[in-house]
Amino acid sequence: MVESVNPHWLTPNWAAPANIRAVCTTRQGGVSAPPFASLNLGDHVGDDPYAVARNRMIVGDVLQLPTEPLWLQQVHGVDVCGMDVSTCYPQGDASVAFRKNQVCVVMTADCLPVLFCDKAGTRIAAAHAGWRGLEAGVLEQTLQRMDCPTTEVMAWLGPAIGAQAFEVGDEVRAAFMQHDPAAASAFQPSDTAGKWLADIYQLARQRLQRAGVSVSAISGGDFCTYSDAERFFSYRRDGQTGRMACLIWMDA
Template sequence: MDFLIPDWPAPVNIQARSTTRHGGVSAVPYTSFNLGDHVGDDPVAVATNRNELRTYLPAEPLWLKQVHGRGVVNADEAQGIPEADGSFSRQAGRICAVLTADCLPVLFCDRSGTVVAAAHAGWRGLADGVLEAAVEAMSVEPGEILAWLGPAIGPQAFEVGEDVREVFMAHDPVAASAFMPSAFSGAGKWLADIYLLARQRLARAGVTRVYGGEYCTHTDTERFFSYRRDGLTGRMASLVWLDPL
């Protein structure tokens, strides 16, 4: 199984991983390491894939029912499968996780290694403030937070309408720099840089130590699932936890 490991200066007790589509048992079109149990894949295959992932982890991840909102739950107290788009933890071995296939996964830790968080940021959640909610939930100085931007749809592939651009512009006119006119569909369509939008939102929240942001799930068909590209497809997981040293 392939993992992406964040290239960030996290403390030694912070562990983080992001899966690719390789290493599982799911059949086409979920080939092969699909971890999403809500996308139509064979439940047995999903369970097998999750069990394989579990062998690399100290505990079962806290899976979420993601709704493209801004809700962030305390993973140390959560029961079942909470409806939320982020979680945080101060407990060693408690794993915060989000599932994506074009949306942006963002992993967080503080420089002292006392708290971690994970957020699922599609454009709606990003615009609604899910990253700011995760930062607030961590309850540390934003300047002490490190953030890693995991694999998401890249700026040359993420075409959106004027309505999306207006939502971000209404929050902060600086967001204009994250949109370029699209050559694909003509007037009224824009190419959005979700990585830049995330960096802008994090900067306004006081988080300036931001890493990652070099992938494109849409164009890298070999490594990543992409909902925008394929429609019916699997989901990858991005996970972060405090290591029970």
């Protein structure tokens, strides 16, 4: 993992073009009080609005962002927003950008953030993929909105809940297997009857590969928000908690 401008944050270790900038924040580096300590970027979790606004300013200042990110009202769906939306906080779970200095961002605290770019460095995207959005096709919808051959797309899988901590019911496994029987390999029996341990990283890789993204073009996927309480927020671990952000933009 390459260090970012803040040593506590993460910079994707992928072979993206030189003009692509991407960072994933952690829970460290902000002003929020417990249980949101300290860099909570979610304005919908019960934190002090002033602290959230200050934290977003900190991120913008540290990263020297060229413009305000397109903060989304995430609903675990499949809608993908472009940068020409007329509202400040549009409802959606992914965004795409085709111009320099436009910043895509998604917030997570166990769900999977996925960053995208094309190999030419001319388009970017960010997607929020909880199991509902992942199963419903948010990654496929994001690839479609990028409007380029999927063979030219690179993807980075950011911090999400790990396979040993993500217990789900039979209905979740069945939903994924309806699309692809091979998804069964991403589920291992839990010690709890009728429950399974789901590997959301493997499920995402399967969906991306089926959509045409090369195996070698998919990076990341080696984190666990649930087990790493020092670095990451985790909704399943803590209940009331903050949100981290994955951001991507193209330099001028």
